[in-house]
Amino acid sequence: MTVPLSWYLIFATALFSLGFFGVLSRRNAVAVLMGVELMLNAVNVNLVAFWRYLTPTDLSGQIFVVFVFTVAAAEAAVGLALMISIYRTRKTINIDEINDLQH
Amino acid sequence: MVGQILFIFIAVVTLLMALGVVVARNLFHAALFLIGVFFGIAALFILLEAEFLAMAQIIIYIGAIATLIVFAIMLSKGMMGRESGAYNKQWYFAGGAMVFFFGLVSWLLVKMPFKTISAQVPNDAIQQIGSGFVGHYVVPFEVASVLLLVALVGAIMLARERNS
Amino acid sequence: MDLRALGESFIAMLENMGIPEGWVLLINWVLGALAVLVVALLLAIFLIWYERKIAGRVQDRLGPNRVGPWGLIQPFADALKLLTKEDITPDKADRITYNLAPIIAVFHILMLFLVIPFADKVVGANINVGVLFLMAFGALGTLAMLMAGWSSRNKYALLGGFRVVAQLLSYEIPVGLAMLTVVMLRGSMNLNTIAQGQGGVFGLGWYVWILPAVFVLYFVAALAEGERAPFDLLEAESEIVAGYNIEYSAMKFAWFYLAFFLNTWVLSAVAVTLFFGGWQGPFAAQLPILGVFYFFLKVFIMFFVFAWVRATFPRLRIDQMMSFCWKALVPMGLALFLAVAIVLKLGLPSAATNALLFIVNVVILFATLKLLGNYTKDLSHNKNKRLFAPELPRL
Secondary structure (H helix, E strand, C coil): CCCCHHHHHHHHHHHHHHHHHHHHHECEHHHHHHHHHHHHHHHHHHHHHHHHHHCCCCCHHHHHHHHHHHHHHHHHHHHHHHHHHHHHHHCCCEHHHCCHHHC | CHHHHHHHHHHHHHHHHHHHHHHCCCHHHHHHHHHHHHHHHHHHHHHCCCHHHHHHHHHHHHHHHHHHHHHHHHHCHHHHCCCCCCECCCHHHHHHHHHHHHHHHHHHHHHCCCCCCCCCCCCCHHHHHHHHHHCCCHHHHHHHHHHHHHHHHHHHHHHCCCCC | CCHHHHHHHHHHHHHHCCCCHHHHHHHHHHHHHHHHHHHHHHHHHHHHHHHHHHHHHHCCCCCCCCCCHHHCCHHHHHHHHHHHCCCCCCCCCCHHHHHHHHHHHHHHHHHHHHHCCCECCECCCCCCCHHHHHHHHHCHHHHHHHHHHHHCCCHHHHHHHHHHHHHHHHHHHHHHHHHHHHHHHHCCCCHHHHHHCCCCHHHCCCHHHHCHHHHHHHHHHHHHHCCCCCCCHHHCHHHHCCHHHCCCCHHHHHHHHHHHHHHHHHHHHHHHHHHCCCCCCCCCCCCHHHHHHHHHHHHHHHHHHHHHHHHHCCCCCHHHHHHHHHHHHHHHHHHHHHHHHHHHHCCCCHHHHHHHHHHHHHHHHHHHHHHHHHHHHHHHCCCCCCCCCCCCCCC
């Protein structure tokens, strides 16, 4: 317990920011998805750190992390299925080329 | 002391891997870096004495999600995306937003006084998590399982080939 | 001789020599890791000889018999040959990934040695999430083969990589369901605790007598997880040459070979721990060193069955294999899981619970076999229709 709580929080913030950058700046949809995964993982680190340092006897923090896992798995499955489906019809998954609704 | 050194080591390596995820041009390499990040976070969970979550992290994120991503990359050659630039036109704006966000949130976090308590993790933590799922959190748990089922069916319907 | 006491006396000896406590711990860890490594490597070399000998006998041959007594030194000669071969990396290969893949392939198996109880409390790490640990690090094998398949820049390797994901990911589900059922029965994910719960004279407390169908499920799925013959589609040499490891030569190939044998050994060890009492045996409680002996004896018998199956059965087709997993093994595992959960919740006395569990298991096993048999018979009239063909509704 020698590591201060703020270290974990700053680490999670940095991870979240990197994921955020990835989501906003990458052109490839799979890379965007990876950025989202980074952000979800940062949230998980925060949840577990808060659980360990603020309420170690109440396991709710860990239970929430499992819910995040579930959502992440569902998101990855549907997201990748969408990409494969789009790739089949458009032969690209670059986000800025998939802009049919703009025209 | 040992804990601090371990934390710094794991944190630095994980952040470098995360940087690799967002800058690697080759998507397969980005996916491998992502797996490294997942590993680092599992190690942090062990440092935080959440062994169950660490193992679940490896099973779900590395065993399932990362493998799925790698599989999707391998399925379509064009997804490698080497020929086109990795970033879109707004990347400098995104970088600025990232730095701003990081600065703001970490400033707030350092200023914020959290009341930490140092208590031992209960020995039957895994049993408590289990009874939490079927006790207090039973409704979210069921909703999550329905979500997974819907996602499963939806993913199959989306990804399968239609020969009409 | 108590193995625990041996370890403790060793620690005490180091402390008496005036080495600070932290260093003693470090020395202990390094020595433990080295011991596991050496045992694993020697084991692998012996296993290669063992499997080749069994395959030879099954196929009415002698097996290795030239180098050393009964051909025992043959694996060493093979290793030497592999070491002196030229180490080739394809020109277009992705170098880092290509070289990392065999390392991960061996590393993840060695990690699994950590949680296997060789005797009472003789475990590398006696953690409470042992079964989850097995699942977690077992899944890394998929990753190693995927990396090997992708980085080789070879279409057969890539096809092998696809098959790896499809097969190993699918068959992890029945393996996990079988493990979960045992965990539910014992109420613990600690492998040592699971082994401790299977006492009793003449192995009457073994879980295989209570959950026979779960063991069958585990065994069949483990055959696929270990890439063994009816399910060795990953490296089906008649279809995709050698699968993911086609471009690997010399020592890097040897690492995959090593991982393959150690993987089967670990799968047998887990089968023994979950279903055959682990280190339990006559007088094992009094004399822990006997536990090590019983454990290895059981694991080698189990390994024999794996090798026997491999040497006997022909290979399935890839679509048959996938359908078999999703349409037979997974429903069977779910039914077993549900049935065992309901029986355990009835709150009967333990003897009645065990009897009922046995009956439920036998019923589910025979129902599965009957349904499978009917399905096969139905389609066998029509030669053109593929067996277990995927039948998705058309949109």
